[in-house]
Amino acid sequence: xxxxxxxxxxxxxxxxRAHLGAVASGNLEVLCxxxxxxxxxxxxxxxxxxxxxxxxxxxxxxxxxxxxxxxxEINDFGATPAMVSLRxxxxxxxxx
Amino acid sequence: MTPATLRRSYVExxxxxxxxxxxxxxxxxxxxxxxxxxxxxxxxxxxVVAQRDDGVxxxxxxxxGRDVGAIAxxxxxxxxxxxxxxxxxxxxxxxxxxxGAFLLLDTGGIRLQEANLGLLAIAEICDAIxxxxxxxxxxxxxxxxxxxxxxxSIAAALCSQxxxxxxxxxxxxxxxxxxxxxxxxxxxxxxxxxxxxxxxGLRRVAQGHADILVEDDLDDIARxxxxxxxxxxxxxxxxxxxxxxxxxxxAPA
Amino acid sequence: xxxxxxxQALLENARAVPGFPPSVIVLDGTIAHLAYRAIxxxxxxxxxxxxxxxxxxxxxxxxxxxxxxxxASGDSAILSIVDVPGQAFGRREEAAGxxxxxxxxxxxxxxxxxxxxxxxxxxxGKAISGAFLAHGMQAGWIGALSDGDVEIHVMxxxxxxxxxxxxxxxxxxxxxxxxxxxxxxxxxxxxxxxDALFDVxxxxxxxxxxxxxxxxAIDQAxxxxxxxxxxxxxxxxxxxxxxxxxxxxxRRRIDEAW
Numbered sequence: 001x002x003x004x005x006x007x008x009x010x011x012x013x014x015x016x017r018a019h020l021g022a023v024a025s026g027n028l029e030v031l032c033x034x035x036x037x038x039x040x041x042x043x044x045x046x047x048x049x050x051x052x053x054x055x056x057x058x059x060x061x062x063x064x065x066x067x068x069x070x071x072x073e074i075n076d077f078g079a080t081p082a083m084v085s086l087r088x089x090x091x092x093x094x095x096x
Numbered sequence: 097m098t099p100a101t102l103r104r105s106y107v108e109x110x111x112x113x114x115x116x117x118x119x120x121x122x123x124x125x126x127x128x129x130x131x132x133x134x135x136x137x138x139x140x141x142x143x144v145v146a147q148r149d150d151g152v153x154x155x156x157x158x159x160x161g162r163d164v165g166a167i168a169x170x171x172x173x174x175x176x177x178x179x180x181x182x183x184x185x186x187x188x189x190x191x192x193x194x195x196g197a198f199l200l201l202d203t204g205g206i207r208l209q210e211a212n213l214g215l216l217a218i219a220e221i222c223d224a225i226x227x228x229x230x231x232x233x234x235x236x237x238x239x240x241x242x243x244x245x246x247x248x249s250i251a252a253a254l255c256s257q258x259x260x261x262x263x264x265x266x267x268x269x270x271x272x273x274x275x276x277x278x279x280x281x282x283x284x285x286x287x288x289x290x291x292x293x294x295x296x297g298l299r300r301v302a303q304g305h306a307d308i309l310v311e312d313d314l315d316d317i318a319r320x321x322x323x324x325x326x327x328x329x330x331x332x333x334x335x336x337x338x339x340x341x342x343x344x345x346x347a348p349a
Numbered sequence: 350x351x352x353x354x355x356x357q358a359l360l361e362n363a364r365a366v367p368g369f370p371p372s373v374i375v376l377d378g379t380i381a382h383l384a385y386r387a388i389x390x391x392x393x394x395x396x397x398x399x400x401x402x403x404x405x406x407x408x409x410x411x412x413x414x415x416x417x418x419x420x421a422s423g424d425s426a427i428l429s430i431v432d433v434p435g436q437a438f439g440r441r442e443e444a445a446g447x448x449x450x451x452x453x454x455x456x457x458x459x460x461x462x463x464x465x466x467x468x469x470x471x472x473x474g475k476a477i478s479g480a481f482l483a484h485g486m487q488a489g490w491i492g493a494l495s496d497g498d499v500e501i502h503v504m505x506x507x508x509x510x511x512x513x514x515x516x517x518x519x520x521x522x523x524x525x526x527x528x529x530x531x532x533x534x535x536x537x538x539x540x541x542x543x544d545a546l547f548d549v550x551x552x553x554x555x556x557x558x559x560x561x562x563x564x565x566a567i568d569q570a571x572x573x574x575x576x577x578x579x580x581x582x583x584x585x586x587x588x589x590x591x592x593x594x595x596x597x598x599x600r601r602r603i604d605e606a607w
Contacts (some may be wrong), residue, residue, distance in 0.1 A: 023147040024172035184596035213529040219486040219580040226459040253452035268448040277438035334453040343408040346445035
């Protein structure tokens with residue numbers, strides 16, 4: 001079990017809540033909603049330890065590509081970085 | 097029959113998509129959705145990340161205008177297992193529902209990580225099903241990848257009607273559990289066709305253990321669910337005589 | 350055989366009701382001049398289903414329990430004596446529909462209780478999994494012996510270790526932080542799930558004073574009308590306020606949103 005938190009200031013707030021995915025092997029659950037303050041916060045809980053650098057790289061790339069303000073929660077069960085990126089894009093699409 | 101290319105697969109749908117597709121359009125109102133963040137505090141200690149709806153989707157919906165409770169277990173999360181929160185969600189909806197309820201069951205039964213809290217909840221669920229079916233239909237749908245096992249197979253058997261697809265499996269002990277408890281000579285869990293032959297939807301409907309066979313198709317299941325609600329033939333109690341005959345046929349020579 | 354020992358010890362004027370398989374003992378008798386039917390599952394080495402020879406809850410046992418519950422006389426309460434190591438694990442059982450056997454027992458208990466027949470259960474040994482759901486858990490009142498042999502869980506202990514691939518130490522550690530996974534009777538009682546605990550010196554040989562104590566508790570519970578309470582009523586017992594706070598919170602929030 002590992003918890004990873006990433007924060008970044010500024011950005012255009014998302015307007016809606018979006019939820020997708022599941023905490024199932026190779027999959028993840030994403031909750032995306034308008035932030036309480038401003039900026040983007042991503043909180044990851046993962047059952048697989050030792051991949052913090054990979055997580056940070058994946059999440060930072062997502063935040064570089066999208067200048068959004070949002071509160072994002074990820075509950076992960078060993079999803080690949082590609083799956084993580086896909087789910088984040090899907091969530092953002094629904095939440096904008 | 098819907099052509100295969102136009103089918104919307106139940107198996108490939110999420111629990112929320114299933115409820116939305118089966119209820120009257122636009123009528124499903126979810127209660128304690130994932131943003132309510134009502135999830136199990138017992139899992140982190142056991143190395144498991146919690147899912148925010150605890151793997152159970154509940155709410156209120158209309159079915160041909162009937163005000164029904166809607167319940168779907170998410171088989172993707174911990175095998176659709178029932179813990180304290182998911183169990184309480186199911187039990188309370190059954191206690192509150194006015195004109196009946198439908199349960200989309202994709203569950204291995206009690207969640208081992210919350211053992212006795214799941215056990216207590218399933219006793220409440222069984223009681224609530226019997227109470228509700230005295231005045232309104234309670235329909236179980238078993239058409240997902242996990243099937244319906246363990247304590248929840250008892251709950252399903254108490255429902256007024258049971259709808260199954262060929263994909264669904266319905267029994268008390270899953271193949272892995274039997275192999276583990278009784279040995280591979282009793283049951284080889286890798287022999288998957290044998291499991292479906294013994295406990296799959298085709299077999300269970302043929303045996304009369306389930307009432308209606310459907311395809312893996314949301315539209316077909318939506319139609320069938322309405323038929324099941326309209327049917328006056330509500331199973332009031334399980335027939336001892338019928339079960340006695342059936343079990344006698346199964347006894348070793 | 351503890352089920353039979355306690356059934357025979359507790360009932361006065363007991364007589365065996367014929368017509369049940371050897372694995373299910375059914376006794377009619379009285380406690381404090383009120384009628385009771387005691388039911389318990391016993392090992393039967395010659396049971397026709399080989400996976401149900403050690404006291405497991407199998408196909409025949411569910412039918413017999415259901416028949417015993419449905420067939421009790423109008424003024425009789427039910428007293429389920431619980432010592433069940435689990436359900437029968439077998440290919441034949443699954444094909445025939447073992448879940449229906451358990452369901453028919455559950456259904457009988459629920460329907461009789463809802464019609465007003467008091468249902469009491471006394472756990473004297475193992476109360477495991479589906480077998481306990483089918484025989485004991487639908488009672489309005491559940492008592493248990495406060496005894497090291499009493500075990501309440503959803504899976505036999507050895508299976509838990511196998512399934513979770515954990516050592517016994519790890520299983521014990523988890524039980525200490527997640528009480529719901531513990532097996533002992535005191536922890537189960539702490540959820541508000543049990544109405545009485547009885548100290549006994551030897552659960553295989555109940556002493557007259559011990560029997561008298563259990564009888565008195567059941568008699569009082571019956572006179573107070575506690576035998577017809579639904580399982581959800583356990584959430585109203587004082588210990589549940591703290592130990593099942595999550596379930597209570599979920600129920601309250603559903604009511605608010607309904």
